[in-house]
Amino acid sequence: xxxxxxxRLAEEEQIAQAAGGESWRCPADVTGEVHDRSGGIAFVxxxxxxxxxxxxxxxxxxxxRIETSRVLLDEYxxxxxxxxxxxxxxxxxxxxxxxxxxxxxxxxxxxxxPDYRAKWLPRFMQ
Numbered sequence: 001x002x003x004x005x006x007x008r009l010a011e012e013e014q015i016a017q018a019a020g021g022e023s024w025r026c027p028a029d030v031t032g033e034v035h036d037r038s039g040g041i042a043f044v045x046x047x048x049x050x051x052x053x054x055x056x057x058x059x060x061x062x063x064x065r066i067e068t069s070r071v072l073l074d075e076y077x078x079x080x081x082x083x084x085x086x087x088x089x090x091x092x093x094x095x096x097x098x099x100x101x102x103x104x105x106x107x108x109x110x111x112x113x114p115d116y117r118a119k120w121l122p123r124f125m126q
Contacts, residue, residue, distance in 0.1 A: 001107050001120045002077050008110045009066050009073075016059035016066070024058035026051050069106060076103045085123065 022037040034043040076099040083100035087093035104122040
């Protein structure tokens with residue numbers, strides 16, 4: 001599961017880098033335009049809020065999110081063997097289950113991918 005999520009993040013990172021890796025913005029005086037850092041027009045989309053949504057998902061923000069996701073994955077990788085259906089009642093086991101839940105959620109974002117496995121669905125425990 002960790003390798004699967006890492007591969008999806010790498011794919012997303014390549015897409016962000018191919019888009020320039022920069023921050024995008026919507027100038028207040030030009031409705032529907034998304035500009036890159038240099039002021040060049042990256043997109044023109046009139047109506048329905050597409051411009052603001054695309055600017056919010058800019059390559060720089062995507063890259064930052066990928067880095068924080070990798071930190072979480074690295075933390076989980078250290079203790080993934082303790083993420084079981086019947087964890088011990090100690091801090092490392094609880095940490096493993098908690099991080100495992102977060103990583104399962106990350107994997108579930110890509111449930112439509114052919115390499116996704118249903119056994120990675122998040123577990124809900126009491």
